Structures are given as C-alpha cells and as structure tokens.
Amino acid sequence: MNWGKKIAIVYISFVAFMGFLVWKCLQQDDIHLVSQDYYQKEIAYQTDIDQMNNTNQLSKELRFDYKYNNQIIMLDFPKESIGSTGEIFFYRPSDARKDFTVKLDIAKVENQSIRVAKLDRGLWVVKVSWKKDGKGYYKEEKMVL
Template sequence: MNWGHKIIIVFVLFAAGILTLVIKSMRTRIDMATADYYAAELTHQQNMDAQANARALTAPVRIKQQGDVLEIVFPAEMHAEQMTGEVHFYRPSDARQDFRLPLTPDADGRIFVGRNRLHKGSYNIKLQWEAAGKPYYQETQYYIQ
C-alpha cells in the first residue's frame, strides 16, 4: 500500500469521526433552566430580597433524607406563621423529572416528600414562601441517594 492510499484512509476515518460526533450532538437532549429568561430576570431583585430574608432567620430550612421520605424542616420561628408558597424540585440533568409541590408544612414546620417521586441524583430544591407578608427564598443543592 502506497502513501497516497494511507492519506485517503486517514481522511475517510477523520470524516467518519466528525460525522459521528455531529450525529451524537444532534441527538443530545438539552433542557433550558427556565423557559422564559426575561420574566425571571424581572423578578431577580425581589428574589434577592427574599433570599436576604431567609438568611436572616435563626436557622436555614433543613433538608434530610430518612429512608423512603425526604423531610423539609423549617426553623422554629416559622412554625406559628401561616405560610404560603411552593417547593420546586429542579433536576439540572433532566427537566422531565422536575416537579413542584405546594408549601403545606405540618404544625412542627415539616414537609414530607415520598421518595418514589424522586430519582437518584442531584436536585436543586427551591423553596419560595411568604409568611406575615414577608417573602422568603432558599435554594439548596441536594443529592438523593
């Protein structure tokens, strides 16, 4: 085999490799963090203020996994307050596994989420609530085992 044939073989292999990468990249699923960036940007300052309110609490909202239940525990000062809001489970790797729950804590300020709704992996748990006319926001990265 002469050197001309070897060059042609190298070019064909290179083209096949590039074609394979193009096909794989076209089939890769890409999820956006939010569908409407503009609306999210308009509320950014309000979100920053709500985060400051959450940091001013005596303790942050705790999240812990116990067996088949994920428990979200609010600090003691929030137990007597009437809270409204939602919990957003954001899965960065797959938007199909995202879901939202209304914020409905019990008398001890706890929310229980069944493990069957969560898949193993990383979640950003976004808590957004209002108590006594004051907005709060806390975002926590959590790994579900």
C-alpha cells in the same frame, strides 16, 4: 502505501467520524433548556437574592434532611415561618420533564415531609420559596437521592 494515501485515509476517517457525531447528536430527543423562561428568571434574580437575605435573618436556618431508609425529605422551618404560604420546587438538572412542585404546608407546624421514593436517583435541586406577612423567603439545596 505512500504517504499521500495515508493522509487521505486519515482525512476520510476524520470526516466519517465527524459525520457520525453529527448524526448521533441529531438522534437525541432529550435536550432541554434549564427552564422555558430562563431569561425572565435571570432578570428577576435580584428578587431571589433579597429573599435569600431575608431567609438568612431568621432565627434559625431552614434545614433539609434526607432520610434514606424512609425515602423522605424533611424540611425543618424556623418557628416564625408557621402560617406561611409557598411552594417547594424539585428541579432535575438532567431532565426538565421530571421537575415538579409541591405546595408548602406549614400552617400549624414548622416541618414538612415529602415522600421521594418514586423519584429517580441522582442530583435534584430543592428550591423552597415562601411568604409571610408580605415578606418573601427563598432557600435552595442540592440533594443526591
């Protein structure tokens, strides 16, 4: 076999491999954007920065504690957050279809527990935002369940 045939075989193999990769990419159905309103959230990110600064000025830090044996995430808020309203957003970077929101429930106590036994194992980003007396607070934590 001469070198011309070898070059043709390499070229045809490369084209076939690239065609296979294109076909494989077109078969995927789980390609998601980070969020549907990504650009609007990016423009409003300064609000999140201001809320994070408010959170840093609290008497103690919001603590996230994952109890593996009980499959519970415990959120321990500062005392001055009692009576706040807000939400806890569970963000799954690998699959936007699994994202969900839990209502914040710290009307009388400074902690909240959330059962996570049914969640998929892997990386989750827990985003907590709450308001009290017109002042917003925000904290996020990456957790591997």
